[in-house]
Amino acid sequence: MRASDRAYARLRDDILHWHTPPGTVFAEVEQAERLKVSRTPIREAFSRLAAEGLLVPLAGRGLVVSELSRETIIELFELRIVLETEAARLVAARRNVDLFIGLKEEFEHAAELIDRGDDLASYYELVARLDAAMDESVGSRFLLGAIRQLRPHLARVRGLARDNRKRLSDAAAEHLTIVEAIIDRDSELAADATSVHLKKSLRNILESVDALEGAAGGRELTETKQGKQ
Amino acid sequence: MRASDRAYARLRDDILHWHTPPGTVFAEVEQAERLKVSRTPIREAFSRLAAEGLLVPLAGRGLVVSELSRETIIELFELRIVLETEAARLVAARRNVDLFIGLKEEFEHAAELIDRGDDLASYYELVARLDAAMDESVGSRFLLGAIRQLRPHLARVRGLARDNRKRLSDAAAEHLTIVEAIIDRDSELAADATSVHLKKSLRNILESVDALEGAAGGRELTETKQGKQ
């Protein structure tokens, strides 16, 4: 594995897991020393993270972890809804739905899996596999690319939302509806069910965000470290 | 201006203007010598072009200019339609439509401008200003980013389509409808008019492509230089 890949993965994880919150400033030499590599692979990693929008260049002072405000989250979901409803439409219209047969069964059992509660990670993993199946079936490289562009930002949002069991159980039911629509080749239902799911997800996330902001005990959305811009 | 910016702009232009057709292989040292800079800024330029999808890495052999097949063009427009109809919807729903008042008048006179025919470039420039106004008014950074991601590919497609005056005159009328809908704050009309415009554009482009392919006298869509992958 290339040093630039490791540097990229490491920095990306730090950002996605909120170890380096918005406003944190990175400089090349500093990170090169921390990760024990030269500046070259660090530059490579920085440029990838900047292209994804996780880092924003600060003229003459390094790169700063991009902010993630309430407004940003809303904009993120606005685009996500447009893209993923379209993806669901396309996937449902596809010939081959075999990939989703197995997933349907799993989502049917997901409710109890969540109620047992001992293994929420396996539910997240199931959702990840649904995403992968959608990716594989969507067909359009450009649509897929646009969706992938949003993923890191969504991962960062996830670190903000609190997981209440009720919401997860609802989400499981929503996912099941989507998968069933795809298997039935019902494009419009697949699209609408996706829209429903994402809008409910967004509402839940915004509630978490507002609660955090109100309490001010949680993690800040807007950091004060940020020098300017 | 940085050397990497110049290298990027130069290579990008070469690709967009079909000086280096799909299948052309680039290597760092080769381009470094040609553009009289070291490998470092070339690497930077390559990585940007690869992120945009104009170049595709070829393990051990350089980077190849990505293909642009009929199917790719269709996928490109499928996403473009989704994104730009949404953009039109958002812009029309906005408070401030001042930006578009002037554009409306210009599009009203565009027909004769095209018929005069002596200055088609100024019509393209007008369309570019409409795009810029949309960009400025769309509000969502993510939607804007997704649209921008498509632009270089669309520019490349443009080099394939032949400009017949009839199509341009129709396009001017379609643009006018879009602008009027925005000024009237009619979101759904703006969205639908955008959809109409883009679908007609796509049809015109595909006709050009098919004509080129049939005649085989024009520029090839799929190059044979490409080693593998």
Add this chain to the structure above:
DNA sequence: AGAACCAAAGTTGTATACATTCGAGGTCGT
């Protein structure tokens, strides 16, 4: 003759020294 292996050439990947640019803080002038 065919396939596996090996060697050589060319490629990208990395480290590092040097150049350049930008910002912050101090100083000088008003």
Add this chain to the structure above:
DNA sequence: ACGACCTCGAATGTATACAACTTTGGTTCT
């Protein structure tokens, strides 16, 4: 005291030498 300017420092930008890897073509063994 306030503002403009200047200097210094730290950051990125660039060039280049060297390392590691991949492909390709030849060679050798079966």
